[in-house]
Amino acid sequence: MKSEQKSSADLVKELLGGSVRAAARLITLVEQNDSKVPEIMRQIYPHSGNAYVIGFTGAPGAGKSTLVGKLAKLLDQKGKKVAIIAVDPSSPFTGGALLGDRIRMMEDVGVKKNVFIRSLGSRGEMGGLSEATYRVANVLDAFGKEYIFVETVGTGQAEVEVTKLADSVVVVLSPGMGDEIQTLKAGTMEIGDIVVLNKADQNGADAIASSLQTALHWAVKHDTWTPTLVKTIALKEEGIEELWEKIELHKDHLVNSGQLRIRREKRIRIEICKLMKDKILRYLNKFTGESPVFEQGIKEISIENKNPCQQSEVLLESFLSYLKQGGQG
Amino acid sequence: METKTKKRVLVTKSDQDAHEVSVRYLTQLLRDKGMEVIFTRYAIIDEVVKTAMEEDVDVIAMSFYSSGLMYDTTRLMELLKEQGLKDDIKVIIGGTISDQEKKELLQMGVDDVFMPGMGTLLDVVECVNC
Known part of the structure; x- marks a missing residue:
């Protein structure tokens, strides 16, 4: 079977068994920011930290x-x-x-x-x-x-x-x-x-x-x-x-x-912030791309000459409620 | 952020072979096509398989302007099969190669062979990229 088609669970199992090929494939996947990344990280994280x-x-x-x-x-x-x-x-x-x-x-x-x-x-x-x-x-x-x-x-x-x-x-x-x-x-x-x-x-x-x-x-x-x-x-x-x-x-x-723990906590903080930012940005891109509320907001600026600064505050509010609904509506 | 899948290519040659201008030029052309190119010189062919595996490359491109072509390529193809990599990695060979050698290389599973006078390096780039 081509290793391209293997599931991430199989790859992780092989990684833990010492397969160089699996390690290399997993690196490619996490590097591409493949959609399987959260799943891969969930599986390998308990085995890391050493x-x-x-x-x-x-x-x-x-x-x-x-x-x-x-x-x-x-x-x-x-x-x-x-x-x-x-x-x-x-x-x-x-x-x-x-x-x-x-x-x-x-x-x-x-x-x-x-x-x-x-x-x-x-x-x-x-x-x-x-x-x-x-x-x-x-x-x-x-x-x-x-x-x-x-x-x-x-x-x-x-x-x-x-x-x-x-x-x-x-x-x-x-x-x-x-x-x-x-x-x-x-x-x-x-x-x-x-x-x-x-x-x-x-x-x-x-x-x-x-x-x-x-x-x-x-x-x-x-x-x-x-x-x-x-x-x-x-x-x-x-x-x-x-x-x-x-x-x-x-x-x-x-x-x-005790500095090692402090350094590593700092590292975790940065990675977590980055992951959260990424996710918010992904939702924001979706919101600005598909939400009629956002389109309407843009029109109000260009046609009704509304203030962009104020309008961005209003749109941020709609974005937050859009987020709460899990990116729907 | 989403990152596009990038083609990764290993361009390599024996460290006993001093002829390097063409592979360096090829390396640059591939880079300019947006690919990630790993460039190495190997002492023994086993290094190429280890490198290809760890770097998870899509293509191995090897150059031969002196001896070692048939020995190295035979061993390379054996090792790739042994490691289960043959179907995942395309192998292309270029250099001063005879018609007879080309035939044998293709028979042992090399995907493409580029000989003197066959065209330009752009054809090689095309072959790597497809």
Whole structure:
């Protein structure tokens, strides 16, 4: 039977049994925001909540994918089950995308059974992730992955969406991207629990490392964790062990201080709000598309010259009663 | 929000084969048609099947401008059958391929074969997209 035709219940059963094919199909479904998504999420949710999510963000070409590949290899050697979600930009013009993160990881984890890699297009979302990334992580969590690495689109200065998804955030930088003033800027520079200076063998690495140290030292602490700097040369596999130690330290800190629960609650809050907004928007689109009350309201503005501001209040009232009737009438 | 179904394509070639301009160009053409293209170079053909499965692609497009065509493709088709993916994924092959090889490739279940002088890359795009 073609797996396209399988029911979501069957797919979830196979996912829980360890089927890579089922995991991949389910990811496609949640990514397409298929009508089966609520049903799928209901079935997989009881099996999720065990994975630790690590976000990797930073400028294009800083070495995120290579670093993630090396780290996944290390964890695989330690017998851990790892999944990688690698997001690359979708074209705002055609919707197409070249998903090119995986190519950097092939040498390290190309055939490793316990490492599952999935590339996603950002599909119109700003901020470095795609809308479905959270749900994709849920699927991989239920699939039994212990660590989920989420690699964002190569970011500029302001993309911080990954903080809403990840337990630990790793910001990846490389030399040659500006002077010490860059290390003081708001945005991406603020979000790293761990800051990596990759390509640490390149010219200027030491200078930028010391100004990064200073900036991290000056940073306002949101909890008792002090962000740390790790120097790596991902291509030569140097500094990977040390990076992993720092991530584990951060994880222990979150668990022991109770911050992990707080971070995850924040994540749930955001996801719930998004789901509610989506649903309201769907009803609103239906209302504006089909309700005669709404059409009448528009006519009253254009013909009777009613005030749009006031009219929107009136129409909002009708929309709310339309909602109460479950989108009927 | 509703998202449209997008075609996902794996474009891949052996890392031993240096001829990459045509596949890179193809990759860009597919991207411009609104598809999501995963581009990789493989060391062994088994990686292609793992990638295709995890990425849940609709099409695998492989390029051969040097050796390995018959060995890799035979193994690929075996593995796809083994994993139950054969019916779900279309396989197309392009490169310096002879008439005899084309015949054999089609016999082993490859969906389409593109040889030198057959037309333009746009025909390949069309084949991927249909």
